[in-house]
Amino acid sequence: MATFMDVHRGMKGITADQLKEAHEADLAVQQEEGVQFERAWADPASGNVYCLSEAPSADAVRKAHERAGHAPDEVNPVPYSV
Amino acid sequence: MATFMDVHRGMKGITADQLKEAHEADLAVQQEEGVQFERAWADPASGNVYCLSEAPSADAVRKAHERAGHAPDEVNPVPYSV
Numbered sequence: 001m002a003t004f005m006d007v008h009r010g011m012k013g014i015t016a017d018q019l020k021e022a023h024e025a026d027l028a029v030q031q032e033e034g035v036q037f038e039r040a041w042a043d044p045a046s047g048n049v050y051c052l053s054e055a056p057s058a059d060a061v062r063k064a065h066e067r068a069g070h071a072p073d074e075v076n077p078v079p080y081s082v
Numbered sequence: 083m084a085t086f087m088d089v090h091r092g093m094k095g096i097t098a099d100q101l102k103e104a105h106e107a108d109l110a111v112q113q114e115e116g117v118q119f120e121r122a123w124a125d126p127a128s129g130n131v132y133c134l135s136e137a138p139s140a141d142a143v144r145k146a147h148e149r150a151g152h153a154p155d156e157v158n159p160v161p162y163s164v
Contacts, residue, residue, distance in 0.1 A: 005125070014162070016162045077127065078123035078124060078125050079124070079126070081101075082102055082121065
């Protein structure tokens, strides 16, 4: 397992409820790809959403988000953290 | 205070030690701008570094990082999180 930060763009106007619903949709399907979504942060002004996860690969993160109905624009492994 | 996710690009090859040193440099100056840096995640392959902070403004985050010697490329407020 490794740590990933993925980014969704173009989510301008996203609400707190929509972020919560999207995260719950991720949690509902994550096991099928072996992913554990941990946190997500949304900026309704820029439309950027950042998601932190533990997963076997970037592809698994992408597939889990796709299953939940929202493919990410970037998936970055982040092997180092403080 | 609000929550911010900022992004540094072009940090290809960053090591775990360099991330730790950069974060410590942020912690050393953050009080001057009223910022509290919380977490940071680095991808040496893409060169992206993501920093999570609590701060009075995006400008305060930018100034604190500048004082520490590493201006961010983006500072996004992230009012919603899960």
